[in-house]
Amino acid sequence: MEPFKTYVPEEVIVSPRVRVRRERMLRSLGQLFVRIGQLVHPHDVVAKGPGHTTIHLVDVAAELKLKPKAALKAILVEPGQTVKAEELLARQSGLFHRKELRAPVDGRVMQIDPLGRVVLQVMAEGETLRAGLQGKVINLMPRHGVVIESVGAFVQGVWGNGRSHVGILRLLASSPDDQVSPEQFDVSVRGSIVVVGRTASADVFEAAARARVHGLIMASLRPELLDVAQQQDYAVVVTEGVVGAAMAPPIFDILRRHDGHEAVVHAVFSPARPRLRPDILIPLQVEDAPLFHAGRPLATGDVVRLLAPPLLGKVGTVRDPWVGLGMLESGVEAEGCEVELADGSVHFVPLHAVERLTGAERLGEEEEPSEI
Amino acid sequence: MFGDEFVEEETGSESFLYADIGSIWTRAVLVDQVDGRYSFVARGEARTTLEYPAANIVEGVREAVQEVERASSRTLLGGDGESGPQVLLPEDDDGDGVDAFLVTTSAFRPLKAMVFSTELSAEARAALAALHAFYVDVVGTFTVPQKAGGDWGDHSLADLFQTVDRQRPDVVLFVALDKAEPTPSIEHFLEVLNTCNDLYDVRQRPTVVLVGQTTLVSHLAAQIETMNPVEPVSVGEDEAAGAREALVNVMGKLLHERRLARLPGFGALQAWSETPVQPTAVAQARAIELLARQLRRRLVFVDVGGEHSHLVMADADFTYSMVRPGLGLGFQLQELLKRVGAEAIFRWVPGLLPERELEGLLIHRSWYPCVPPATRDALWLEQAAGRAVLQELVAGPFRHLPDSFRGVNGHVTCDYVIGAGGVIQGAPEPSQALLLLLDTLQPTGIVHIMRDRLGLVPALGVLSQTEPEAVADLLAQHILESLGTVVVLSGPFQPGKEVLQFRMIHPDGATYTVTVEGGRIYREYLAPGMRLELELRPARKVDVGLGPGQPVRIHVPGGTVGLVIDARGRPLTWPETLVEQRRQVQEWLFDVGG
Numbered sequence: 001m002e003p004f005k006t007y008v009p010e011e012v013i014v015s016p017r018v019r020v021r022r023e024r025m026l027r028s029l030g031q032l033f034v035r036i037g038q039l040v041h042p043h044d045v046v047a048k049g050p051g052h053t054t055i056h057l058v059d060v061a062a063e064l065k066l067k068p069k070a071a072l073k074a075i076l077v078e079p080g081q082t083v084k085a086e087e088l089l090a091r092q093s094g095l096f097h098r099k100e101l102r103a104p105v106d107g108r109v110m111q112i113d114p115l116g117r118v119v120l121q122v123m124a125e126g127e128t129l130r131a132g133l134q135g136k137v138i139n140l141m142p143r144h145g146v147v148i149e150s151v152g153a154f155v156q157g158v159w160g161n162g163r164s165h166v167g168i169l170r171l172l173a174s175s176p177d178d179q180v181s182p183e184q185f186d187v188s189v190r191g192s193i194v195v196v197g198r199t200a201s202a203d204v205f206e207a208a209a210r211a212r213v214h215g216l217i218m219a220s221l222r223p224e225l226l227d228v229a230q231q232q233d234y235a236v237v238v239t240e241g242v243v244g245a246a247m248a249p250p251i252f253d254i255l256r257r258h259d260g261h262e263a264v265v266h267a268v269f270s271p272a273r274p275r276l277r278p279d280i281l282i283p284l285q286v287e288d289a290p291l292f293h294a295g296r297p298l299a300t301g302d303v304v305r306l307l308a309p310p311l312l313g314k315v316g317t318v319r320d321p322w323v324g325l326g327m328l329e330s331g332v333e334a335e336g337c338e339v340e341l342a343d344g345s346v347h348f349v350p351l352h353a354v355e356r357l358t359g360a361e362r363l364g365e366e367e368e369p370s371e372i
Numbered sequence: 373m374f375g376d377e378f379v380e381e382e383t384g385s386e387s388f389l390y391a392d393i394g395s396i397w398t399r400a401v402l403v404d405q406v407d408g409r410y411s412f413v414a415r416g417e418a419r420t421t422l423e424y425p426a427a428n429i430v431e432g433v434r435e436a437v438q439e440v441e442r443a444s445s446r447t448l449l450g451g452d453g454e455s456g457p458q459v460l461l462p463e464d465d466d467g468d469g470v471d472a473f474l475v476t477t478s479a480f481r482p483l484k485a486m487v488f489s490t491e492l493s494a495e496a497r498a499a500l501a502a503l504h505a506f507y508v509d510v511v512g513t514f515t516v517p518q519k520a521g522g523d524w525g526d527h528s529l530a531d532l533f534q535t536v537d538r539q540r541p542d543v544v545l546f547v548a549l550d551k552a553e554p555t556p557s558i559e560h561f562l563e564v565l566n567t568c569n570d571l572y573d574v575r576q577r578p579t580v581v582l583v584g585q586t587t588l589v590s591h592l593a594a595q596i597e598t599m600n601p602v603e604p605v606s607v608g609e610d611e612a613a614g615a616r617e618a619l620v621n622v623m624g625k626l627l628h629e630r631r632l633a634r635l636p637g638f639g640a641l642q643a644w645s646e647t648p649v650q651p652t653a654v655a656q657a658r659a660i661e662l663l664a665r666q667l668r669r670r671l672v673f674v675d676v677g678g679e680h681s682h683l684v685m686a687d688a689d690f691t692y693s694m695v696r697p698g699l700g701l702g703f704q705l706q707e708l709l710k711r712v713g714a715e716a717i718f719r720w721v722p723g724l725l726p727e728r729e730l731e732g733l734l735i736h737r738s739w740y741p742c743v744p745p746a747t748r749d750a751l752w753l754e755q756a757a758g759r760a761v762l763q764e765l766v767a768g769p770f771r772h773l774p775d776s777f778r779g780v781n782g783h784v785t786c787d788y789v790i791g792a793g794g795v796i797q798g799a800p801e802p803s804q805a806l807l808l809l810l811d812t813l814q815p816t817g818i819v820h821i822m823r824d825r826l827g828l829v830p831a832l833g834v835l836s837q838t839e840p841e842a843v844a845d846l847l848a849q850h851i852l853e854s855l856g857t858v859v860v861l862s863g864p865f866q867p868g869k870e871v872l873q874f875r876m877i878h879p880d881g882a883t884y885t886v887t888v889e890g891g892r893i894y895r896e897y898l899a900p901g902m903r904l905e906l907e908l909r910p911a912r913k914v915d916v917g918l919g920p921g922q923p924v925r926i927h928v929p930g931g932t933v934g935l936v937i938d939a940r941g942r943p944l945t946w947p948e949t950l951v952e953q954r955r956q957v958q959e960w961l962f963d964v965g966g
Binding site for chain 1: 419423424425426442523528529530531533534536537567570571573703704706728729731732733735736738739740742743744745746747748749750751798800801
């Protein structure tokens with residue numbers, strides 16, 4: 001039996017030119033608004049889901065600053081009653097004041113609880129599904145969703161704050177290790193997707209919000225700033241992680257090449273779904289591009305990012321994709337590969353501690369883009 | 373260590389392949405008969421392939437089995453059909469394939485359940501305790517009010533609706549063991565259930581499990597089955613205690629229908645195996661229960677998983693199994709850090725790596741749970757996180773211990789502790805695994821500690837139903853790694869003061885006496901398979917499990933760590949600052965040779 005082992009690594013796409021196909025699926029069956037072959041822009045609505053019932057709780061006691069008993073007296077509606085948005089829900093009149101509370105939404109009163117809360121049953125609007133990227137509709141899944149294809153430079157990150165935006169890519173960082181200051185966020189970056197280099201401070205997040213950017217792209221983010229990033233209205237994509245690494249050179253190189261071009265940032269992240277990665281797409285007006293195929297085994301020449309200390313965040317090239325078992329400094333035994341770093345040093349790295357930067361090996365072959 | 377207590381019977385299968393599909397790792401183990409006895413042959417592991425691009429659990433199983441093929445030089449997969457190679461059954465004359473293929477899995481989200489009851493009697497509580505063994509996340513517990521408009525236990529009706537809206541439970545459990553006929557409050561429950569159903573898509577409505585007396589259950593089932601799927605659990609008027617067993621069966625069925633059977637690739641995998649694919653924790657609990665019954669000993673079993681962790685306590689008459697969904701060393705680590713705070717985790721990390729760096733590494737680990745700890749710091753951090761998970765797991769159950777498990781000062785005591793899960797079975801030094809279990813469970817008395825190095829405990833649970841002699845053979849061959857015997861000293865004592873003298877009496881008559889100081893851990897080498905006589909003379913108020921100052925003379929088995937005397941006291945006490953605490957942990961680790 002052949003002792004050699006093939007190993008399919010984790011991978012992120014870092015490609016100067018790739019054909020991206022993205023499924024845009026509704027959470028429940030709905031209606032599609034596009035046809036095959038149609039060209040779409042990121043903000044175009046491609047499908048809508050059905051409305052669904054949800055609950056809206058109106059805390060009359062808290063809103064009118066009343067005790068529960070008083071709130072119950074002030075409530076003007078009854079269970080079963082239908083109310084319109086802005087319709088009067090509760091009123092309390094005193095000698096010198098009058099307090100009123102209106103329904104925030106259309107709904108039906110399900111219940112009024114003893115704490116002075118009105119439970120409204122609300123028909124929520126259905127999900128609106130937008131294209132999310134510029135491209136062509138290549139497949140329809142009736143009532144479920146669509147597949148959109150686009151060609152462009154494409155970079156996947158490791159963490160995102162859940163927002164999606166479009167904007168002009170602006171490089172404020174001059175190198176993968178650079179760090180920008182809040183003062184650099186002036187009116188010229190409004191509506192842009194800004195590349196800030198190694199990391200961002202809390203001040204930078206604030207300055208970016210004031211400048212109304214559409215996105216920030218950075219290599220690393222300190223753990224205590226994850227919540228700050230999460231709260232921003234603009235998209236935030238972290239390309240490396242939380243341990244202070246500089247931006248991987250192939251990623252910085254792609255972003256640098258496209259400074260001034262339109263980019264679509266899709267900052268999705270779900271720790272429960274590690275392969276759902278945030279990404280940055282810079283659409284290119286070219287037809288010819290390879291299609292990405294996931295699941296290729298690790299091979300000699302692959303560009304990889306290392307995921308375990310002491311080499312965490314380093315980028316290198318695979319010299320031998322499988323060299324058998326090795327003993328790590330921790331005493332743990334693991335199967336590994338051999339990786340050569342930029343300084344020429346060669347290291348044994350556990351197989352599960354490499355992540356392929358798929359497409360990065362083609363960076364040297366690609367010309368600088370002349371026009372988009 | 374184990375094995376002689378089991379009765380051997382004749383069965384047909386000579387070799388079997390076992391696969392456990394966890395949320396992060398899929399592991400496969402090959403067991404075959406060697407000289408007429410079942411023996412471990414080889415194991416393999418691969419990442420679980422629930423996610424893109426494979427999005428099919430079968431891929432991960434194939435990869436793990438291919439690892440076993442490489443390690444054992446045997447062909448176990450074949451038949452390149454449309455759906456790819458599958459496990460060859462049965463074993464042929466050339467030794468290819470296996471006679472049986474067993475599968476367990478925990479790679480699914482927990483079932484969400486809402487519990488409604490008319491009155492929570494002791495019987496009802498006992499029945500509900502059974503839920504915890506089935507990966508159930510109870511998202512709300514409500515007491516049905518006597519009349520409309522009343523409170524639902526500690527909650528209002530608004531809370532109830534909000535819980536349904538946010539959580540969308542899979543199961544609604546209604547318990548009314550004290551009622552024989554419908555009452556206005558039960559009618560009120562039906563109205564509320566009807567309203568809650570409006571929040572669901574018709575095909576996704578929760579299954580209603582009705583636990584109560586036969587007449588009431590029949591009446592309610594007839595009304596509810598037009599709205600929701602119903603599972604009746606009927607018990608006679610004086611048979612409330614029987615509700616537990618019936619509920620166990622129903623929850624097993626629901627877990628299968630609503631989770632296991634919906635795993636991508638489940639159908640293909642089930643088609644390879646004659647034995648039903650089982651939830652890992654259910655199989656583990658069965659194995660531990662079997663061991664406890666046969667040995668007539670008290671066992672505590674803990675498993676630290678990627679997404680779920682599991683505790684089993686069992687003795688000759690009692691079994692308690694609790695799965696904590698969402699508590700593990702996978703992506704929930706970030707949540708754990710928020711919940712318990714940095715100090716609760718980082719105090720267990722020896723060394724000087726700054727807290728900020730530890731936090732970054734911990735979050736990185738939660739994003740990349742497959743990455744092995746390459747440096748000592750990364751290893752200490754992983755084991756520290758394992759300690760935090762275990763402490764969370766046992767905190768609740770250890771506050772309400774049954775009498776047989778209550779030791780000195782209310783701390784747990786038992787005869788055997790068995791640890792499982794990657795962080796324990798993968799600890800490169802056995803002493804690290806032993807100390808991890810000792811630090812978190814903090815048992816008292818004299819305890820033997822083992823680890824499930826091969827991850828075979830769930831397989832024993834599955835095998836116990838069909839191949840009991842394989843269980844006996846495997847246990848006789850030390851598939852559980854014996855780490856060692858630990859003597860724990862409890863009572864008021866000062867660090868540095870003499871608390872115990874012990875004498876080791878070797879089989880050849882040689883003796884060796886040691887004086888133990890409070891606050892320290894001692895380790896004496898005593899190889900696996902060896903036993904020696906031990907004479908313990910505790911100081912006046914010091915307790916080794918038999919009462920303050922009581923001396924004892926016992927025979928103890930050895931292990932890969934040996935004999936450990938834990939004189940740190942219970943509960944463990946900590947210096948004031950985090951830096952001192954980390955230094956303290958470093959000393960403990962050094963004492964046991966970790």
